[in-house]
Amino acid sequence: MVLYTSPFPNSFLSVLHSFSWGLIFPCYWLADRLVGSFVPTTYEKRQRADDPCYFHALCIIITTPIYLALLVASLPFALIGFLLWSPLQSARRPYIYSRLKDKNHANGATLLTEWKAAGSGKSFCFGSANVCLLPDSLARFNNVFNTQARAKEIGRRIRNGASRPQIKIYIDSPTNTSISAASFSSLVSPQAGDNRAVNAGIKRTTSMEYKGDNCGSNNGEENREEKSESGEPHEGEENTCIVRISGEENGHMSDTETDTINGQARASGPAEPSLEGDAEMSKTPNHKQKEGDSGSLDSCSASRESLVKVRVGDGTVDQSTVNNKLLYKASIMKKTSVRTKKHTDETFDHEISAFFPANLDFLCLQEVFDKRAAEKLKEQLHHYFEYIVYDVGVYSCHGCCSFKFVNSGLLFASRYPVMDAAYHCYPNGRGMDSLASKGALFLKVQVGSTPQDQRIVGYISCTHLQAIAGDTTVRCEQLDMLQDWLSEFRKSTSSSSTANPEELVAFDVLCGDLNFDNCSSEDKLEQQHSLFTHYKDPCRVGPGEDKPWAIGTLLDPEGLYDEEVCTPDNLQKVLESEEGRKGYLVYPTSKNHSSSQKGRKASLKGNGRRIDYMLYTEEGLYLEWKVEVEEFSFITQLAGLTDHLPVAMRLMVSTGEDDP
Numbered sequence: 001m002v003l004y005t006s007p008f009p010n011s012f013l014s015v016l017h018s019f020s021w022g023l024i025f026p027c028y029w030l031a032d033r034l035v036g037s038f039v040p041t042t043y044e045k046r047q048r049a050d051d052p053c054y055f056h057a058l059c060i061i062i063t064t065p066i067y068l069a070l071l072v073a074s075l076p077f078a079l080i081g082f083l084l085w086s087p088l089q090s091a092r093r094p095y096i097y098s099r100l101k102d103k104n105h106a107n108g109a110t111l112l113t114e115w116k117a118a119g120s121g122k123s124f125c126f127g128s129a130n131v132c133l134l135p136d137s138l139a140r141f142n143n144v145f146n147t148q149a150r151a152k153e154i155g156r157r158i159r160n161g162a163s164r165p166q167i168k169i170y171i172d173s174p175t176n177t178s179i180s181a182a183s184f185s186s187l188v189s190p191q192a193g194d195n196r197a198v199n200a201g202i203k204r205t206t207s208m209e210y211k212g213d214n215c216g217s218n219n220g221e222e223n224r225e226e227k228s229e230s231g232e233p234h235e236g237e238e239n240t241c242i243v244r245i246s247g248e249e250n251g252h253m254s255d256t257e258t259d260t261i262n263g264q265a266r267a268s269g270p271a272e273p274s275l276e277g278d279a280e281m282s283k284t285p286n287h288k289q290k291e292g293d294s295g296s297l298d299s300c301s302a303s304r305e306s307l308v309k310v311r312v313g314d315g316t317v318d319q320s321t322v323n324n325k326l327l328y329k330a331s332i333m334k335k336t337s338v339r340t341k342k343h344t345d346e347t348f349d350h351e352i353s354a355f356f357p358a359n360l361d362f363l364c365l366q367e368v369f370d371k372r373a374a375e376k377l378k379e380q381l382h383h384y385f386e387y388i389v390y391d392v393g394v395y396s397c398h399g400c401c402s403f404k405f406v407n408s409g410l411l412f413a414s415r416y417p418v419m420d421a422a423y424h425c426y427p428n429g430r431g432m433d434s435l436a437s438k439g440a441l442f443l444k445v446q447v448g449s450t451p452q453d454q455r456i457v458g459y460i461s462c463t464h465l466q467a468i469a470g471d472t473t474v475r476c477e478q479l480d481m482l483q484d485w486l487s488e489f490r491k492s493t494s495s496s497s498t499a500n501p502e503e504l505v506a507f508d509v510l511c512g513d514l515n516f517d518n519c520s521s522e523d524k525l526e527q528q529h530s531l532f533t534h535y536k537d538p539c540r541v542g543p544g545e546d547k548p549w550a551i552g553t554l555l556d557p558e559g560l561y562d563e564e565v566c567t568p569d570n571l572q573k574v575l576e577s578e579e580g581r582k583g584y585l586v587y588p589t590s591k592n593h594s595s596s597q598k599g600r601k602a603s604l605k606g607n608g609r610r611i612d613y614m615l616y617t618e619e620g621l622y623l624e625w626k627v628e629v630e631e632f633s634f635i636t637q638l639a640g641l642t643d644h645l646p647v648a649m650r651l652m653v654s655t656g657e658d659d660p
Contacts, residue, residue: 003097003421007391008088017088023081027074028135034067035137041145043561089396094423095441098378100386107386111416115448115456121654123630124447124458125357127158128511128614129638129646130366133373133409142643143557150641151373155380157637158363161356163384348538350549352575353633354568357648360384362445364462365411366513369436374411385413392423393437402429404437410462410512412443419457420444420493424485426478431468438464440482440512442489447506455503461486463512472525475516479529486510490620504622506653510535510615513644517609518546520588535615538629538649551575551634552585552608553645559584560640571636575645581607614649626654 008014037060040048048056115122131154132139136147144150363385368374374390381388393407408425412418425439440463448456463482466474495502516523518540527543539550555565565571565584574580585608618627631650638646 003418004093004095005097005099007092007096009091009093013088013091016084017092020081020084020088023077024085027071027078030067030071030074032135032137034064034071036140036145037063037067039137039140041140041143041561042558044145046561086396089394090398092395092398094394095389095392095421097418097421098382098388098390100382107415112446112448116451121625121652122448122506123650123652124361124507125359125648125650126362126364126460126509126511126614127162127356127360127635127646127648128364128366128462128612129635130464130513130612130642130644131368131377131638132642132644133368133370133377135370143560144642147370147373148376151368151370151376152380154638154641155377157641158356158360159380159384161635161637162358162360162363164355164358346547346549348629349631350538351631351633352551352572352636353648354572354636356635356637356646357631357633357650360648361415362460362509363411363413364441364460364511365413366462366464367409368411369406369409377411381413385415387414387416387418388412389418389421389441389443392441393439394425395437402434404435406436408437408439408441409464410439410441412441412460412462414443414445414460416445416447416458418443419446420489422485422489422492424481426466426481428474428477429466430471430474433466433468438466440485442485444489444493450504454501456506457503458506459490459508461489461510461512463510463514465513465515467515470522472516472523475514476525476529479526479531482510483531483534501622504625505620506622506625507627507651508617508620509649509651510617511613511647513611514613515611517552517588517611519544520609523588531615534619535617537613537615538632539610546607546610548607550607550610551581551645552587552610553612553634553647554586554609555643555645556584556586557643560643566640568636568639571639575634575636578607585609612644612647614647616649616651624655628652628654 006014008017131151132142132144133147133151133154134142136145139145139147363381365377368377368390371391378388378390389412391407392410392412393404395404395407397403404425408423410423420443422442423439424442425437429436429438440461443460443462445458445460446455447458450456461482463478465478468474490508514526516526518527518537524544532540532543539546541547559565562584563570564580565574571584574584588609614632616627616629621627628651629649630652631648633648635646635648638644
């Protein structure tokens with residue numbers, strides 16, 4: 001299948017489309033500004049509380065007539081542009097495939113050579129987030145604003161979080177062989193007086209394993225030596241560095257070791273500066289980096305969890321090897337042992353993290369509706385992801401029953417090459433949702449090859465369902481269509497037969513904003529849909545019941561800019577407590593409770609509305625391989641930038657050849 005690198009099949013149509021949109025854009029921009037001036041966010045209201053009451057009203061009185069006059073003047077040009085733009089959409093392709101052109105930073109081909117399916121297996125990390133990048137006037141109804149600046153900052157935070165080292169904490173104990181929940185985050189360096197918090201989380205001998213981004217080219221030889229000395233990591237982790245911290249038998253580290261770690265943390269310098277300046281973001285006050293804000297890893301201000309500088313192996317290493325790129329802020333580790341003890345029956349790690357997971361392989365985003373914001377977001381993500389599919393969907397009347405003003409809002413980013421892609425639009429959208437070409441994006445990626453030159457592939461699907469509350473029937477119909485399209489895409493892109501398999505399927509993942517939760521009484525039909533018999537939800541016990549550690553992903557928009565939750569660290573701390581979740585998450589609705597958030601401190605069902613899903617299936621995979629969830633996290637790194645919590649899942653594909 002040919003991947004579309006441009007929206008139109010020839011340059012003439014592209015130029016004509018640009019010309020028509022140039023006629024429409026002034027009218028669109030003026031209307032967006034005019035409506036946005038009458039929809040203030042809670043942050044703007046608080047800022048204006050200190051100003052004279054008449055100042056804002058005076059601005060509205062002056063700017064409104066100007067906007068109206070310019071809007072009326074631009075309408076004839078917009079009408080001409082629309083008459084050109086609308087019929088062109090019948091020739092428009094359903095997505096744009098972008099590949100990083102800078103060969104110095106491209107590493108997709110290198111990743112394919114890392115896994116030959118001859119070792120014990122390989123893990124893959126998936127992320128999903130609803131980023132609410134609508135036109136500014138519409139985004140304000142969700143209490144977020146400045147879409148263009150938010151898009152750039154969202155991209156920066158995601159790539160900074162994903163490019164930090166992966167640090168895993170393994171517990172070497174006769175009674176506890178599980179991986180610490182903090183392994184999905186980072187190593188914590190305690191401040192003075194915080195030693196007990198770390199000691200409580202480290203039992204006996206603890207080894208920390210991390211993979212730094214772009215460290216392979218410089219440290220390949222050192223890493224290979226370390227691997228031979230410290231054990232056999234999973235195949236494909238050539239850039240793995242091993243750090244060991246030994247503790248005493250009583251579960252506490254010795255004073256010498258504690259002083260060594262603290263000394264390393266105190267010696268750490270500021271993190272590497274960002275690739276771009278903060279001039280643009282400084283214009284948006286609610287996105288400024290505050291003290292303790294770990295959302296942007298290039299921030300010079302550190303949280304109480306501090307920055308960590310580690311030593312490789314058991315001895316010291318030349319500073320040219322361990323440089324400022326290994327200075328990263330850490331997620332909270334204080335409650336690691338508590339969370340592990342609460343859910344000892346769980347087979348994988350789970351946490352609320354202030355960062356996107358390290359070495360994120362695939363990213364699925366929803367509500368990237370604004371085209372200019374999508375371009376800014378793409379530019380930022382390309383610093384980490386080599387392959388991106390964006391501007392997904394259809395416009396006008398092409399491909400769907402009703403007229404579509406905006407695309408599907410779906411965006412996919414990958415470190416691995418995309419082999420095939422397909423998009424389908426839901427034809428049954430209602431209300432405001434019918435104006436967007438909401439649908440599903442299906443992708444096939446290559447993640448490796450066998451010694452026999454068989455391709456190892458994976459399938460990833462991203463979707464966004466009907467949002468209007470009460471449209472249960474519509475969502476169930478969309479889930480039915482989704483299952484049919486999934487099966488159709490697998491069949492149409494498979495080049496293998498049972499007798500002669502040319503491809504080995506390693507995973508099949510489905511993620512997105514499904515706009516229903518697993519606890520609301522009004523969502524019973526969706527909860528019992530047959531999709532969940534084919535795809536597994538790591539957070540779900542069964543219809544109507546989530547696992548105790550699972551939390552909601554829909555934030556209360558009114559509290560986005562509260563001091564308690566406006567930074568990733570603060571939001572993480574709040575969501576780790578039940579009272580905090582009740583104050584800042586939207587909770588499942590039921591007949592016995594009002595939909596209002598106020599006054600709902602009584603017993604509530606679940607831990608909030610979890611409408612953002614990460615599902616996987618074992619059906620249709622290579623029979624001799626096994627897929628298991630290794631880690632799952634709810635992420636707070638986009639605090640203040642969207643009204644959803646991103647989610648991430650790490651899958652381990654075990655080949656079984658070297659399993660113990």
